[in-house]
Amino acid sequence: MAITLLLPFLLLFPFLDLAQKGYAHGAAGQVNHLIETSSFLPATTCSSSISTIKDLENKQSSLNIVHRHGACSSLFLDEGQEKTKTSTEFDPEEFLKHDQMRVEALHFKLTKRSANTQEQSAKATVLPVQIGASLGTANYIVRVGFGTPAKYMSLIFDTGSDLTWIQCKPCSKFCYDQQDAIFNPSESTSYSTINCTTRICFESQYATGISPSCGDSASCVYGIQYGDQSFSLGYLVNETLSITSTDVVNKFTFGCGQNNQGLFGKAAGLLGLGRHRLSIVSQTLKKYGGRFSYCLPSTSSSNGRLTFGAQKRLPSSVKFTPMVKDSRGPSYYFLNLVGISVGGKKLAISASVFASSGTIIDSGTVISRLPRTAYTSLQSAFKQFMSSYRSAKPLSILDTCFNLTGYKEVRIPKIALLFKGGVTLDVDPSGLLFIRSIEQVCLAFAANQDDKDVGIIGNTQQQRMEVIYDVAKSKLGFVPGSCA
Ligand SMILES: *[C@@H]1O[C@H](CO)[C@@H](O)[C@H](O)[C@H]1NC(C)=O
Ligand SMILES: *[C@@H]1O[C@H](CO)[C@@H](O)[C@H](O)[C@H]1NC(C)=O
Ligand SMILES: *[C@@H]1O[C@H](CO)[C@@H](O)[C@H](O)[C@H]1NC(C)=O
Secondary structure (H helix, E strand, O other), X not given: OOEEEEEOOOOOOHHHOOOOOOEEOOOXXXXXXXXXXXXXXXXXXXXXXXXXXXXXXXXXXXXXXXXXXXXXXXXXXXXXXXXXXXXXXXXXXXXXXXXHHHHHHHHHHHHHHHOXXXXXXXXXXXXXXXXXXXXXXXXXXXXXXXXXXXXXXXXXXXXXXXXXXXXXXXXXXXXXXXXXXXXXXXXXXXXXXXXXXXXXXXXXXXXXXXXXXXXXXXXXXXXXXXXXXXXXXXXEEEEEEEEEOOEEEEEEXXXXXXXXXXXXXXXXXXXEOOOOOOOHHHHXXXXXXXXXXXXXXXXXXXXXXXXXXXXXXXOOOOOXXXXXXXXXXXXXXXXXXXXXXXXXXXXXXOHHHHHHHOEEEOOOOOOEEEOHHHHHHHHHHHHXXXXXXXXXXXXXXXXXXXXXXXXXXXXXXXXXXEEOOOEEEEOOHHHOXXXXXXXXXXXXXXXXXXXXXXXXXOOHHHEOEEEEEEOOOOEEEEEEOXXX
């Protein structure tokens, strides 16, 4: 049975709020999008359709998603408190720098894996900085319940990691400030610790990259380190996980963090949606058949959703591309990207370029990364199409920018990513540009330094489409326009 979690939409990110005020989808066959530049203005207020935490918990079928930097991050405000943060506090350079940190950590990890590095021990007081993927900055937050009775917590959701963890009392070393009350195991009747001599404890190292150790009373001690020096250390435990009030996973294994530090915002922890052992997808394989899907909306007026299990209403038109196994990183969702088209024309990029880098789809990376050879080709076609517009200086990792001052509307080419199996991802217009201001509007793709580094389909390019993960059947599909 499919459990659909309706996400009352919360604005992802003020500068990407293209769709709200009107761009025209090119009619079928057209090669470009006509976008009104008034839509470039950052939204500073939230849509009134946003539910409060109370609404969400009453309905229970809704799971809230909020972007940490969105104008609508009201999830983290007290009830009734007005959103006072203005978009001017948002620093695009810092934001893109953190995105690059995530990508560099991810590249490092994938390169290191193949170089057969020795495992680190969770006992070590100084954890290696490089292990694990950086969390980046563009984190989507979901709310799920832990324990009996269920206590609902906001977690960062991440398809790039496996282990789920939350901060736990008594926070014997350190807990950072979080929005929800910190989970207290002693208030739950379904909590149990895991003995460090068990197989599940031993196997947690595949999810963390760090060997577990034995703590007090033979407890299993895990440690996980993210690329930006964020980390969580604590006990591996079993507990009841409530996805909704009626949809419950018993004996869900996750980390109960006693020492947690880093860039987690005010989230209570992280929900690991990776492909490998211990991820929520793996642990619920029987229940949901290894299926989940999400839709990342792009405007403040639309609804998104996260669905676990097979969907009832799958359009017959949906095509799937195979997920590829790659020894470099079993947690990641590797796909076979085979080409790119701009303005309806397929670029002349040799298939070997994509074959040698490999490509993953990642919910936590913001801007898609391409092998340099492929990026250069994309950039040149895009620039050619946009040649009537004045160019502007680069913005951090984005080097193809335009000054659109004075234009009421602009024409930008359609961009599509082509995958094995004839699957085409027509990037939504909201996923093509990163807008700092009307004077600096940039193509939202970037190049990898090394052509061997893995390519990444980031969340900007996944906006407004349903992304269907079928892990059991090892395939992934896109349904464009299935969320607004
Ligand atoms: C942990 O497991 C070992 C091996 O089965 C057992 O000897 C030990 O008593 C267990 N410890 C606790 C605290 O349950
Ligand atoms: C924890 O959960 C796992 C998976 O459900 C199960 O195999 C294991 O026996 C459980 N251990 C304890 C101590 O509950
Ligand atoms: C953008 O173009 C306008 C109009 O030509 C110009 O006045 C402005 O200085 C330009 N901005 C930048 C940052 O170059």
